[in-house]
Amino acid sequence: MDDDDTNGRRTGDRMNGTTEEMSLSELREEIEEIDRELVELIARRTYVAGTVAEVKAERDLPTTDESQEARVMERVGENAENFDVDANLVKAIFRLLIELNKVEQRESR
Numbered sequence: 325m326d327d328d329d330t331n332g333r334r335t336g337d338r339m340n341g342t343t344e345e346m347s348l349s350e351l352r353e354e355i356e357e358i359d360r361e362l363v364e365l366i367a368r369r370t371y372v373a374g375t376v377a378e379v380k381a382e383r384d385l386p387t388t389d390e391s392q393e394a395r396v397m398e399r400v401g402e403n404a405e406n407f408d409v410d411a412n413l414v415k416a417i418f419r420l421l422i423e424l425n426k427v428e429q430r431e432s433r
């Protein structure tokens with residue numbers, strides 16, 4: 325039995341049933357749309373951080389705020405658990421997003 329014979333059912337079983345009849349190409353289209361949304365969200369997060377950088381520059385505050393980073397990491401860990409995904413993996417992704425923001429903030433001041 326090859327992958328196509330499962331007709332997406334393995335994925336459908338993990339979700340709400342609406343994906344059960346989806347073909348591989350339809351599932352990949354769904355992933356493509358999700359990926360586009362993820363990149364849009366990353367761009368929005370980076371944009372807001374740019375505004376944070378302006379506020380910090382006005383107040384003469386440093387780019388890095390470790391206590392805020394700890395709050396972000398705790399929050400994303402809780403969100404990961406609520407959505408039943410690996411908290412350590414999600415935290416690793418957010419570590420990168422925070423670093424991206426700090427690079428952007430340093431470049432804009």
Ligand SMILES: C=C(O[C@@H]1C=C(C(=O)O)C=C[C@H]1O)C(=O)O
Binds near residue numbers: 387423425426
């Ligand atoms: C965006 C900020 O600047 C930095 C980046 C953070 C982030 O990407 O979440 C958090 C804390 C800061 O080190 C902030 O202070 O809120």
